[in-house]
Amino acid sequence: MYVVIVAFDLKESSADFAELRAWVRGRAADDYSRLPGMRFKAWFSDERKRLWGAVYLVESMSSFDRDNLPLLPDGRTGPVGTRPTSVMVLELEAFVTGPDGLDGIEALARQGLSMAGGGHDH
Numbered sequence: 001m002y003v004v005i006v007a008f009d010l011k012e013s014s015a016d017f018a019e020l021r022a023w024v025r026g027r028a029a030d031d032y033s034r035l036p037g038m039r040f041k042a043w044f045s046d047e048r049k050r051l052w053g054a055v056y057l058v059e060s061m062s063s064f065d066r067d068n069l070p071l072l073p074d075g076r077t078g079p080v081g082t083r084p085t086s087v088m089v090l091e092l093e094a095f096v097t098g099p100d101g102l103d104g105i106e107a108l109a110r111q112g113l114s115m116a117g118g119g120h121d122h
Contacts, residue, residue: 001039001092002061007053009085017047023079037062052080061089 008015024043032041039057 001095002056002058003088003090003092004056004058005053005086005088005090006056006084007051007086008080008082010050010052010080013050013080013082015052015080017045017052019079020045020052028078053084057092057095 032038035041037059039059041054041056043052043054045052
């Protein structure tokens with residue numbers, strides 16, 4: 001298994017975090033949930049640093065096309081519209097669950113700023 005970390009430096013981009021969050025909530029979460037070979041994807045952001053990205057856990061790199069990041073399963077890209085600033089592909093060394101176990105992980109399926117429909121103030 002592999003951990004893939006994809007980051008976008010948006011300092012030179014006009015990308016709007018509200019638009020990115022709406023895209024995750026309205027389209028990308030469902031689309032990526034059907035990506036073959038992907039165990040999970042978690043998006044992250046830091047508005048002050050203008051950073052946006054995601055962490056994936058994938059079964060194999062043969063089921064995950066590194067050259068096509070950040071394309072959706074249907075071949076389209078999201079609202080950032082550019083290649084990632086950085087892509088790291090790392091072999092998974094170990095995986096553990098917290099005290100809530102897999103039920104706790106499943107509960108995360110629709111959590112976060114994007115899924116809540118908003119952002120937060122800094």
